[in-house]
Amino acid sequence: MLAFPNAKINLGLHVIDKRGDGYHEIESCLYPIPLHDALEINVSKTPAFKTSGNLIPGDPEENLILKAYELLKKDFKSLPAVSIHLHKAIPIGAGLGGGSADAAFALTLMNKLFELYLDDWMLEEYASKLGSDCPFFIQNQPKLVGGRGEVMEPVQLDLSGSWIYLINPNIHISTKEAYAGVKPKAPELVLAQLLPQKDSWKMHLTNDFEEGIFSRYPEIAGLKEILYDSGAYYASMSGSGSSVFGLFSHVPKKITLPDHYFQFCKQM
Numbered sequence: 001m002l003a004f005p006n007a008k009i010n011l012g013l014h015v016i017d018k019r020g021d022g023y024h025e026i027e028s029c030l031y032p033i034p035l036h037d038a039l040e041i042n043v044s045k046t047p048a049f050k051t052s053g054n055l056i057p058g059d060p061e062e063n064l065i066l067k068a069y070e071l072l073k074k075d076f077k078s079l080p081a082v083s084i085h086l087h088k089a090i091p092i093g094a095g096l097g098g099g100s101a102d103a104a105f106a107l108t109l110m111n112k113l114f115e116l117y118l119d120d121w122m123l124e125e126y127a128s129k130l131g132s133d134c135p136f137f138i139q140n141q142p143k144l145v146g147g148r149g150e151v152m153e154p155v156q157l158d159l160s161g162s163w164i165y166l167i168n169p170n171i172h173i174s175t176k177e178a179y180a181g182v183k184p185k186a187p188e189l190v191l192a193q194l195l196p197q198k199d200s201w202k203m204h205l206t207n208d209f210e211e212g213i214f215s216r217y218p219e220i221a222g223l224k225e226i227l228y229d230s231g232a233y234y235a236s237m238s239g240s241g242s243s244v245f246g247l248f249s250h251v252p253k254k255i256t257l258p259d260h261y262f263q264f265c266k267q268m
């Protein structure tokens, strides 16, 4: 059985407070984008896990897809062995939630494959054990998120028709380290007020990770400027970086960038 886990972008990201459990209280709008991995899971006599495409750092045993399988296996002891193939196209450590998407799509795929009949809220419970961003990818609809990212409410926001131009400068940023570099603060304007007013996004819709990451990596800050110079109506770093995206109301022109940069442009 085959699925195509997609990436997300953050439209506004406020890091509000540091919690006692090592996480941060945040507020963000997560929005799915049409950039995909490919994930195939089939029942098999012998367990197998194969990846292709972008190289995933770390021990394959630590892959979130295997963790998703083990999580279900704990509650459904008779689950058969599976063979898994992940083709990785979403840049890694890029603020695009690729690992979380793979894990959430794996849960949804296995729910169908093994006929477990788990509701979305149950899948979201499992997903929240795998990562703060992970529950979002179960319904995969635009959401306003709070808590550590797992508290979600639907948001009326439709970017269809807009073009996204996404650039990743091939810099891997650890989410944990990015959070450690932010000074939490209460936002002046909350996202529920800001999101309905696209005209004010450029001035007011901010990502609290940008300050620390931009001062450490000026080339990432430069990408945001390039996107605005190219005519984006809004540009921002996504999540903890290093990807930067621009939203355009017309087809953007191709931007000349170093060969090792990843570029993606598509109508939403």
Ligand SMILES: C[C@@](CO)(OP(=O)(O)O)[C@H](O)COP(=O)(O)OP(=O)(O)OC[C@H]1O[C@@H](n2ccc(N)nc2=O)[C@H](O)[C@@H]1O
Pocket: 010, 013, 022, 023, 024, 025, 026, 028, 094, 095, 096, 097, 098, 100, 130, 131, 132, 133, 134, 147, 148, 149, 175, 176, 179, 238, 239, 240, 241
């Ligand atoms: C920053 C965001 C914004 O959407 O996305 P990415 O940039 O990673 O895509 C998310 O909060 C990332 O969520 P996710 O990638 O699932 O993080 P997790 O695996 O749960 O946590 C990794 C580490 O990040 C820190 N962390 C994560 C979430 C949070 N609200 N506060 C934190 O302090 C913790 O140190 C944690 O150990």
Ligand SMILES: Nc1ncnc2c1ncn2[C@@H]1O[C@H](COP(=O)(O)OP(=O)(O)O)[C@@H](O)[C@H]1O
Pocket: 056, 057, 058, 062, 063, 064, 065, 088, 091, 092, 093, 094, 095, 096, 097, 098, 099, 100, 102, 103, 173, 175, 239, 240, 241
């Ligand atoms: N299926 C997966 N795809 C990508 N990374 C994964 C996966 N499973 C575990 N990881 C680990 O998660 C880390 C960050 O993953 P990713 O989701 O790409 O970044 P981000 O949190 O910035 O969106 C990687 O460095 C990798 O070690």
